[in-house]
Amino acid sequence: MSNRYSNCSGLTSVTIPSSVTSLGEWCFEDCPKLEKAIFLGKLPQNTISCGLQSTCIFYVPKAYLQDYKDALGSKYSYIYASKDSESGEQKPNERCAVPxxxxxxxxxxxxxxxxxxxxxxxxxxxxxxxxxxxxxxxxxxxxxxxxxxxxxxxxxxxxxxxxxxxxxxxxxxxxxxxxxxxxxxxxxxxxxxxxxxxxxxxxxxxxxxxxxxxxxxxxxxxxxxxxxxxxxxxxxxxxxxxxxxxxxxxx
Incomplete structure (x- = not known):
């Protein structure tokens, strides 16, 4: 993900798709109203240096919660597991019962x-x-x-x-x-x-x-x-x- 979001003064939340594997350095720099970041997949590379404010609230897939805390906990205090209805990786549909x-x-x-x-x-x-x-x-x-x-x-x-x-x-x-x-x-x-x-x-x-x-x-x-x-x-x-x-x- 590039740094195209820097200096977006009106941006209040952002959703990072599971397909994103790396964030551009300081890509969220100078986004003072950005309060919530929703990650739909595994921890992208360079997240700790992407420019999100230390008060930003992270919502991450439950399966990867500890990975996010281990990597970002020194800088970000608000890292939570996503609610199923809110985010997290898309769960595959249940299979039909075999006839x-x-x-x-x-x-x-x-x-x-x-x-x-x-x-x-x-x-x-x-x-x-x-x-x-x-x-x-x-x-x-x-x-x-x-x-x-x-x-x-x-x-x-x-x-x-x-x-x-x-x-x-x-x-x-x-x-x-x-x-x-x-x-x-x-x-x-x-x-x-x-x-x-x-x-x-x-x-x-x-x-x-x-x-x-x-x-x-x-x-x-x-x-x-x-x-x-x-x-x-x-x-x-x-x-x-x-x-x-x-x-x-x-x-």
Whole structure:
């Protein structure tokens, strides 16, 4: 910052942005009414020789209060932490809560704990193909969609990404039906985070058993509100629901 403020007889307060790293020597010289200086960042170089009167009141970010006192305390007696509403470095906005991903009643659903959140998502399908080639006429389908979603809301930073996989599996019908509209498949959402595997889109009270890839049972969970979870330590587990199985990479 240059010395352009010197001899400003009407100047009563000044705000130093956090982007200012150095003050010009005597830049506030002969500013007799300058009573308050608000600093929005770390202590700029040469502050003690910038020409502010010894009676000037300093308001500085709380995080750097001691730094200002150590550097300026021999000359300036009035150094205080800024009120949050008055100054200090601008605090980053709080992040949106990471959304949950679920699939129920034929609908893919995102939900975030942040009020009025909106959702941005990407769905990829490894089966997608155009003008592909098969020598023997056999194409193995994964029957899975990879889903990534994050949440945004006014006044919040975007959330981190949530990821899940939607598996299409044979419908495990609890009641025999001849309804022609009854679908033959259902969608099961699988998420894994910090060693917790969660399946949603299940029938209530449906039991999911979890196995290692070599067949050792790790545990079982009964679905509540269509979801069942299991803590696992393996990098890959097999989830089994009746005669349907899903191979899951654990994150």
């Amino acid at each position: 949950t991903i679920s699939y129920t009643d034929g609908k893919l659903t995102f939900a975030s704990a942040t009020p009025n959140a909106e959702y941005h998502y990407t769905i990829t399908d490894t089966d997608m193909a155009s003008d592909a080639y098969s020598k023997d006429g056999v194409v193995k389908l994964s029957a899975a969609y990879n889903i990534s979603a994050y949440a945004t809301a006014d006044g919040y930073e975007p959330s981190d990404n949530a990821t899940a996989t939607l598996y299409w599996v044979e419908a495990n019908l609890q009641n025999t039906t001849t309804n022609i509209n009854q679908t033959a498949t259902r969608g099961i959402i699988v998420t894994s985070n910090d060693g917790i595997v969660t399946l949603s889109g299940l029938n209530n009270d449906e039991t999911v058993r979890f196995y290692t890839v070599d067949g050792k049972q790790l545990g079982a969970a009964k679905a509540v509100n269509g979801a069942a979870s299991q803590a696992v330590s393996e990098s890959i587990v097999i989830a089994k629901m009746g005669n349907q199985t899903i191979k899951i990479a654990v994150k």
